[in-house]
Amino acid sequence: MIGLKCARTATISKVMPPVETSRHKSPAKQGHVIIVEGNIGVGKTTLTCQLGRKLNYRIFLEPTSRNPYLTKFYNEPKKYALKMQLWLFRQRCMMYMRAVKHAMKSGQGVLLDRSLFSDHVFATVSHGDGNISNEGYKRYCRLRSQMLKLVPFPDVVVYLNAVPQECHNRITKRGRGCESGIPIQYLLNLQKNYGNLLDEMRRNGSEIMTYDWSEFGFSSEVDKDIKNFENVRSRLEEERYEEIQRKILDIFNTDANMSDETFSEDEIDDDELLEQEKRSHSEEHNEQLRKS
Numbered sequence: 001m002i003g004l005k006c007a008r009t010a011t012i013s014k015v016m017p018p019v020e021t022s023r024h025k026s027p028a029k030q031g032h033v034i035i036v037e038g039n040i041g042v043g044k045t046t047l048t049c050q051l052g053r054k055l056n057y058r059i060f061l062e063p064t065s066r067n068p069y070l071t072k073f074y075n076e077p078k079k080y081a082l083k084m085q086l087w088l089f090r091q092r093c094m095m096y097m098r099a100v101k102h103a104m105k106s107g108q109g110v111l112l113d114r115s116l117f118s119d120h121v122f123a124t125v126s127h128g129d130g131n132i133s134n135e136g137y138k139r140y141c142r143l144r145s146q147m148l149k150l151v152p153f154p155d156v157v158v159y160l161n162a163v164p165q166e167c168h169n170r171i172t173k174r175g176r177g178c179e180s181g182i183p184i185q186y187l188l189n190l191q192k193n194y195g196n197l198l199d200e201m202r203r204n205g206s207e208i209m210t211y212d213w214s215e216f217g218f219s220s221e222v223d224k225d226i227k228n229f230e231n232v233r234s235r236l237e238e239e240r241y242e243e244i245q246r247k248i249l250d251i252f253n254t255d256a257n258m259s260d261e262t263f264s265e266d267e268i269d270d271d272e273l274l275e276q277e278k279r280s281h282s283e284e285h286n287e288q289l290r291k292s
Contacts (some may be wrong), residue, residue, distance in 0.1 A: 031103035038160035081131035092116035159211035
């Protein structure tokens with residue numbers, strides 16, 4: 001099942017290019033990698049799109065419309081929980097690396113609504129609910145551990161905080177059929193596990209910005225805090241990108257082969273996906289207005 005004003009305000013400064021000491025051009029400034037996190041229904045996609053326009057960041061939205069397991073999972077969670085979680089984790093890994101590559105090569109910042117990092121929150125809750133077996137959870141955690149040794153952590157995590165009951169109300173209002181059966185307890189469990197995720201991100205150098213989103217906040221506040229963020233640093237050396245990408249694919253293929261599955265790197269047009277998600281989001285918003 002897949003803001004408290006900023007807890008700590010930082011400041012953004014432009015990265016000055018290194019002094020040129022040879023005939024080669026200095027590398028361009030790398031863009032920031034920022035992920036927006038929070039419970040289901042909290043308002044991640046809305047804020048991500050708003051920030052993308054204001055900051056001129058490229059947006060990478062997770063492919064919810066392409067998820068072949070979501071409806072099946074809600075209907076038969078024990079049967080499809082692990083399959084869906086592995087599918088999502090692979091998709092989120094590949095999307096995250098595409099975002100990192102874009103920030104690295106173009107210098108433009110990127111925004112993601114959720115990522116491979118918070119995928120663990122959902123896997124842990126599914127395991128706790130008994131939908132993923134101990135063996136399946138160990139497999140998932142082993143795979144995740146291998147990935148986290150390779151991928152760079154994001155510069156900033158924007159965490160939107162709202163009580164689970166309010167998230168549940170928003171889920172009901174937006175009227176996605178496959179989400180209609182989400183129990184409030186599930187959202188409560190997700191909320192509890194997000195604290196561990198934020199601690200992990202903080203330990204690995206990500207700046208955590210937390211906002212009270214119980215009544216929806218103002219994107220201008222988040223926009224200002226990101227602009228003021230000072231801790232600009234490169235998290236991925238350009239010459240290592242292809243190497244990391246190759247290792248990730250090798251790990252996924254090895255894991256799939258051991259479980260008698262197939263894995264292929266789906267070709268995803270991120271611009272097309274963004275337009276699809278925007279249309280879907282707009283339709284949901286219009287439907288909410290008609291109901292109100």
